[in-house]
Every structure is written in C-alpha cells, then in structure tokens.
Amino acid sequence: MRTLVDLPVSLSRESSTPLSAQLTDWLRHAMLAGTLAPGERLPSSRGLAAQLVVSRTVVTEAYQQLYAEGWLEGRHGSGTFVAPSDTPRRETPRAAWHPDGTSPGAWRPDENADRRPATPGDLIDLTPGTPWVRDYDRAAWKRAWRSAGDLPLRGTSDPYGLPRLRELLADHLRRARAVPVGPENVLVTRGTGNGLDLCALALLGGGGRAGVEDPGYHVARTVFAARGARVVPCPVDEDGVIVDGLPEDLRVLYTTPAHQYPLGGRLPIPRRERLLAWARRTGATIVEDDYDGEFRYDVAPLPALYGLDPSRVVLLGTLSKTLGPDVGVGWLVGAPDLLARIAALRESVSDRTSGPVQQAVATLLERGDLDRHLRRMRLEYARRRAQIVETLGPVCRLRGDTAGLHVLAELPPDTVQGVVARARERGVLLDSAQRHHHSRERLHGLVIGYGSASLADVRRGCQILADLIAGPPAEG
Structure with a gap:
C-alpha cells in the first residue's frame, strides 16, 4: 500500500508559520488534490518525523488537527488512514497555499494571511469559560x-x-x-x-x-x-x-x-x-x-x-x-x-x-x-497552556498559568480595548478583565481562555496577539 514516504513534503523553517501548521496544510491540500486518496495509509508519526527531520510532536499535532477536521481516521492496530470522501469535513486552513503544478509543492508563507478581515467561521475564540468538547470518548x-x-x-x-x-x-x-x-x-x-x-x-x-x-x-x-x-x-x-x-x-x-x-x-x-x-x-x-x-x-x-x-x-x-x-x-x-x-x-x-x-x-x-477523560484532557490543556506561556510570556506578564483553563495577560490600561478591537479584526476573540470587576477596575489586561480552541488555533491566535501587544517595529 502506497504511503506518504514517496511524496515531496517540504517545510520551511524560516517561515513564521509553525511547522505543524505547515504540515497540516500540506497534507490537507494533498488530500484535496487527490494526491492522497481515500483509504491510503499514512506513515506513523515517528516515521514521518524521521523523514522530515522534525520532532514527533510536529507530526502528531498535524495528525490530531486533521483527525478533528475529519480528514483522517484511525483503525485499531493498523494505523492512520485518509478518511473516505463521504466523511463530513471541516476545512480550516491555517495559511495561504501555493501549489506547484498538479501536486503539492514547497510551502510559501503568505505574509498577509493573518491580516485579512475575518469571517465568523474563521474566528479563534480565546475567551474564558468554555472547555474542549470535541474530543471525548x-x-x-x-x-x-x-x-x-x-x-x-x-x-x-x-x-x-x-x-x-x-x-x-x-x-x-x-x-x-x-x-x-x-x-x-x-x-x-x-x-x-x-x-x-x-x-x-x-x-x-x-x-x-x-x-x-x-x-x-x-x-x-x-x-x-x-x-x-x-x-x-x-x-x-x-x-x-x-x-x-x-x-x-x-x-x-x-x-x-x-x-x-x-x-x-x-x-x-x-x-x-x-x-x-x-x-x-x-x-x-x-x-x-x-x-x-x-x-x-x-x-x-x-x-x-x-x-x-x-x-x-x-x-x-x-x-x-x-x-x-x-x-x-x-x-x-x-x-x-x-x-x-x-x-x-x-x-x-x-x-x-x-x-x-x-x-x-x-x-x-x-x-x-x-478519570481517563480527565487524564487525557490534562495533557491536552497543558500543551495549550505551554503554547500561551511560550508565545505571550516574552511580551507581557501572565498570571494564573499554573492551573485551570485561562490566564490573565496584564496590559497597560489604555491599551486593552484597542488590542481587543484589533484582535477581533484579525479573527481572534478576547475578553478583558474590566467585565469581571464589580467596582473600580484595579487590574487591567486580557482574560485568555484556552479551553475551546484547538492547539493550532491557540498558537495562531497567540501569535497574532503577541504581534499586537508588541506593536509595530520601530522605524529607523
């Protein structure tokens, strides 16, 4: 049975787009184009990681995203396969794709992809209060x-x-x-x-x-x-x-x-x-x-x-x-x-x-x-929390990142509402600390929930937010 080993996968380490998101889009496009046909078996995450010289986490994150969207299916004891064409799918591209010829080619990041006006279906919800309900037994x-x-x-x-x-x-x-x-x-x-x-x-x-x-x-x-x-x-x-x-x-x-x-x-x-x-x-x-x-x-x-x-x-x-x-x-x-x-x-x-x-x-x-669901979700939420800390920690002070499903990102009071509005324009929904105060607001910032967004969306949303917090680069 033909596997992905023979396909010309190419990932760019110079791109601002994470490797797992690049691989997700590459595989999705290959299935859309028919290069990967329904029923075909994909390599193991370990095998594909070795072929691409990336960490296994890059491959498992890509596979998990495509599982969630309905592109892939698992067969007990057999591996990972392209799902049948009649399987309901939710296409959520992470960046613009530029194919070379009739088959997927090298990744070329679209630098303006995250700046386009968002439609409701594209929104990344980073507001608190909602857990992940799409991955249960x-x-x-x-x-x-x-x-x-x-x-x-x-x-x-x-x-x-x-x-x-x-x-x-x-x-x-x-x-x-x-x-x-x-x-x-x-x-x-x-x-x-x-x-x-x-x-x-x-x-x-x-x-x-x-x-x-x-x-x-x-x-x-x-x-x-x-x-x-x-x-x-x-x-x-x-x-x-x-x-x-x-x-x-x-x-x-x-x-x-x-x-x-x-x-x-x-x-x-x-x-x-x-x-x-x-x-x-x-x-x-x-x-x-x-x-x-x-x-x-x-x-x-x-x-x-x-x-x-x-x-x-x-x-x-x-x-x-x-x-x-x-x-x-x-x-x-x-x-x-x-x-x-x-x-x-x-x-x-x-x-x-x-x-x-x-x-x-x-x-x-x-x-x-x-209990099994709890153990699985602890690991899943820990990965999303780690992504928030890695991306936002360098640009703002984070509170409450040792537990739960949300963190507080402290910001100067005169910047909060502007960041919320600009993030919404770029497809990211945020909540401010102001709404949770009963009297005078004493602490200012964003209450960022990571329960309802996928790991890929948390990564992308936090990168957009980090760019907004850091502001435009100084001219000179």
Missing part, C-alpha cells in the same frame, strides 16, 4: 446513555441526588481533590449556578450580606442579588481574596481559592487558615467554588478549604469544565445538617437534577471513563 458516552436508558423512569426525585452517584462522587473527590467526604456530605446539583442558588436560599434570606470576590465570577453576584442579598465586593490580589479587612457582618463569602477567577491566583495556606479563622469568628459560611480544580500544571494541589474546616465551608463543583456545560451535573458538599436544610428547600421549589443524566454520569464514573 464517544463509545463511553453512548454506553453511559444506554445504561441510563435501561433503567425505568422514576415517579419522584431525590432532592439529594441518586444515592449511587453520591457515593461515586464522594470517592471521586477523595481521589481527585483529597477531600475526605462520604455520600452523606454530597448533594447533586445541576452545576455551579444551581449550587449557588441553593446556598443563597439556605444561607442568606432577603437582605443578607454576601461577599463576592472583586474582580470575580459575575454569576455569583447575579444569583445572590436575585435572591435578595446585598452583594459586597471583596478585593483580591494576585494570590486571591484579601482576608485582612473583610467585613465582619457577611453571612456568606463566595471565593475561588484553587484558581481565582479571573486573575488565576492560588490562595496560600497561611491565608487559607486566616480566612477560616475569620469565618469561625464571624459565623460566616464560605462558599468554595472548585470550578476547574482538576487541571493543574507543574504545581502540587493545595488542600481545599472544605477539607481544612468542613463546619464553615460549602464546596461547589461541576462537570461543566470536565465534560461540558450541556451535561448539567455538579455537586454541593457540606455538613449533613446543612444538606438536610438545602434538600428540604429544594423540594419546596421543585428544583431537581435530571435522573437519566445522573445515571449516565454514574456509569462514566463507575467504569473509570471520566
């Missing part, structure tokens, strides 16, 4: 839903959640986050917003004062205000919420200590201990949002606030960053007496989490599919 997902479909519908809904899922989530939290809990400490929610609403119902009441980090998660402000609470902005610095000076009359303090949103700080142990001492002294309840705590890079995990003092902390978690927002399953961890109060309130307002969805998630946990 479809067989495991289908198996989980078949398992849920085999069970009869229930006439009533347990306000705590399915007992089987609560047991599995307790085990997951012990393993993944070192939080010592049993099923009696777990209530299944529909996600973070639902968990916040239940906390507001149980802990605040009309007129209660709720502290929210500033800058911080705007949904927390909205949910607490909608339940009649008086929202109090609580300043944060590069490490997280500032404990000294916290008001003494707060009933609730919402915080994101594992990876502060949006600045990215990790609350140090001494400050965690001072925060818990403040809660014990004032009688406040800390609502700890562990929204993306599963994703860490080059750092050891810090203990959850809940694990340090379960009597003063409610821990919220969600699968929205792990599997996707559409799953609609999260958890609320707290003392059994508080959970009993929340469960009773939940029944009174007919709030529930879908039973079939809970069954499906339980199957994913029980079979180890969720």
Whole structure:
C-alpha cells in the first residue's frame, strides 16, 4: 500500500508559520488534490518525523488537527488512514497555499494571511469559560446513555441526588481533590449556578450580606442579588481574596481559592487558615467554588478549604469544565445538617437534577471513563497552556498559568480595548478583565481562555496577539 514516504513534503523553517501548521496544510491540500486518496495509509508519526527531520510532536499535532477536521481516521492496530470522501469535513486552513503544478509543492508563507478581515467561521475564540468538547470518548458516552436508558423512569426525585452517584462522587473527590467526604456530605446539583442558588436560599434570606470576590465570577453576584442579598465586593490580589479587612457582618463569602477567577491566583495556606479563622469568628459560611480544580500544571494541589474546616465551608463543583456545560451535573458538599436544610428547600421549589443524566454520569464514573477523560484532557490543556506561556510570556506578564483553563495577560490600561478591537479584526476573540470587576477596575489586561480552541488555533491566535501587544517595529 502506497504511503506518504514517496511524496515531496517540504517545510520551511524560516517561515513564521509553525511547522505543524505547515504540515497540516500540506497534507490537507494533498488530500484535496487527490494526491492522497481515500483509504491510503499514512506513515506513523515517528516515521514521518524521521523523514522530515522534525520532532514527533510536529507530526502528531498535524495528525490530531486533521483527525478533528475529519480528514483522517484511525483503525485499531493498523494505523492512520485518509478518511473516505463521504466523511463530513471541516476545512480550516491555517495559511495561504501555493501549489506547484498538479501536486503539492514547497510551502510559501503568505505574509498577509493573518491580516485579512475575518469571517465568523474563521474566528479563534480565546475567551474564558468554555472547555474542549470535541474530543471525548464517544463509545463511553453512548454506553453511559444506554445504561441510563435501561433503567425505568422514576415517579419522584431525590432532592439529594441518586444515592449511587453520591457515593461515586464522594470517592471521586477523595481521589481527585483529597477531600475526605462520604455520600452523606454530597448533594447533586445541576452545576455551579444551581449550587449557588441553593446556598443563597439556605444561607442568606432577603437582605443578607454576601461577599463576592472583586474582580470575580459575575454569576455569583447575579444569583445572590436575585435572591435578595446585598452583594459586597471583596478585593483580591494576585494570590486571591484579601482576608485582612473583610467585613465582619457577611453571612456568606463566595471565593475561588484553587484558581481565582479571573486573575488565576492560588490562595496560600497561611491565608487559607486566616480566612477560616475569620469565618469561625464571624459565623460566616464560605462558599468554595472548585470550578476547574482538576487541571493543574507543574504545581502540587493545595488542600481545599472544605477539607481544612468542613463546619464553615460549602464546596461547589461541576462537570461543566470536565465534560461540558450541556451535561448539567455538579455537586454541593457540606455538613449533613446543612444538606438536610438545602434538600428540604429544594423540594419546596421543585428544583431537581435530571435522573437519566445522573445515571449516565454514574456509569462514566463507575467504569473509570471520566478519570481517563480527565487524564487525557490534562495533557491536552497543558500543551495549550505551554503554547500561551511560550508565545505571550516574552511580551507581557501572565498570571494564573499554573492551573485551570485561562490566564490573565496584564496590559497597560489604555491599551486593552484597542488590542481587543484589533484582535477581533484579525479573527481572534478576547475578553478583558474590566467585565469581571464589580467596582473600580484595579487590574487591567486580557482574560485568555484556552479551553475551546484547538492547539493550532491557540498558537495562531497567540501569535497574532503577541504581534499586537508588541506593536509595530520601530522605524529607523
């Protein structure tokens, strides 16, 4: 069977376009032109890397991009093949291609390719809040839903959640986050917003004062205000919420200590201990949002606030960053007496989490599919994070790059909106820190999410952003 070994692949190391993007476009064009026909086998990543004298990562990144677009398919134990011509495909060229004759020729970068006005389909989304949902184990997902479909519908809904899922989530939290809990400490929610609403119902009441980090998660402000609470902005610095000076009359303090949103700080142990001492002294309840705590890079995990003092902390978690927002399953961890109060309130307002969805998630946990997905995505996100650090680190200060799915790129205040606008013109969507402030903006920059964009798009988007931040070269 003919392989790519005989094809005249040529990559330019002088081009500003990364080698993996060049190879991706070369292969895509070869398949469009028919030089590589459906069903033909490609070399192994190791073999092609040796032929081209590049790192294996260059080839694997190109193959992964073409897998995602539908150009390639894998056959168990056989290798990588050109997909059949009727396979749905999404062509996303990374730069202009200049063929020589009837077959692909040498790469010639188009220096103006990234300066053309972008169409909606070309946009690279580097805004925060969305995970990668295009690379999951479809067989495991289908198996989980078949398992849920085999069970009869229930006439009533347990306000705590399915007992089987609560047991599995307790085990997951012990393993993944070192939080010592049993099923009696777990209530299944529909996600973070639902968990916040239940906390507001149980802990605040009309007129209660709720502290929210500033800058911080705007949904927390909205949910607490909608339940009649008086929202109090609580300043944060590069490490997280500032404990000294916290008001003494707060009933609730919402915080994101594992990876502060949006600045990215990790609350140090001494400050965690001072925060818990403040809660014990004032009688406040800390609502700890562990929204993306599963994703860490080059750092050891810090203990959850809940694990340090379960009597003063409610821990919220969600699968929205792990599997996707559409799953609609999260958890609320707290003392059994508080959970009993929340469960009773939940029944009174007919709030529930879908039973079939809970069954499906339980199957994913029980079979180890969720753990495998987490391990795979940790590696994938780590590569994207490394690309951001490599490209943007030399041109601006980055915060929060040790965990989660976003970083903060600090910029001078008078440049932020201009960079956002010019990036949009060149096809890159960005979010500014201004939107996340409740009061006066104190830290200025861009909140860059790398969950929803492919590695190739993260690389290209960050290079465009780096060029904009650096500005035009000096004349002379």
